[in-house]
Amino acid sequence: MKTLILLLASLCMANIVWAQNESSSYDQELADSLGADDYGMKLYTLVMLKTGKVVIEDKKVVDSLFRGHMNNIGRLAETGQLIVAGPLMKNEKTYRGIFILTVKEVEEAKKLLATDPAISEGLLDYELYGWYGAAALPVYLETQSKITKINP
Numbered sequence: 001m002k003t004l005i006l007l008l009a010s011l012c013m014a015n016i017v018w019a020q021n022e023s024s025s026y027d028q029e030l031a032d033s034l035g036a037d038d039y040g041m042k043l044y045t046l047v048m049l050k051t052g053k054v055v056i057e058d059k060k061v062v063d064s065l066f067r068g069h070m071n072n073i074g075r076l077a078e079t080g081q082l083i084v085a086g087p088l089m090k091n092e093k094t095y096r097g098i099f100i101l102t103v104k105e106v107e108e109a110k111k112l113l114a115t116d117p118a119i120s121e122g123l124l125d126y127e128l129y130g131w132y133g134a135a136a137l138p139v140y141l142e143t144q145s146k147i148t149k150i151n152p
Helices: 002-021 028-034 059-078 106-113 137-147
Strands: 041-051 082-087 095-101 124-134
Touching: 041 106, 059 082, 059 095, 082 137, 095 106, 095 124, 106 124
Parallel strands: none
Antiparallel strands: 041 095, 041 124, 082 095
16 A cells, blocks of 8 residues: 555656646647757757868959858748858858758758859858757747848
């Protein structure tokens, strides 16, 4: 009988602990739409952009490639394939910026990066890493567009 009471007490305590860990504001539909796991996270691809091996002396060509780079960023963001992009300050590793892509597979990321003229022409190169981050990251873009006064 003591064993049965201890077992029931243990089950009740486990149930209380479990209930305390569940979020009261959890939205299954939203989590599913964002591809979230039980922790509200998902896998992305982090792209570390770095200086490429090609040096182009013609400033007009360089400007054109970087204009294409910026246009490509906009296109990838519009299609939901890129959710974060931004430059890095000068550093010893020649890292130039980051992208966070919504793709999980390296091959998918490489295909997207091949559409960037600055990368395809060798002005920029990259390193790829799997990154586990907040699944809600894509919805910040909605707010960002409302607070951006000047578009690049």
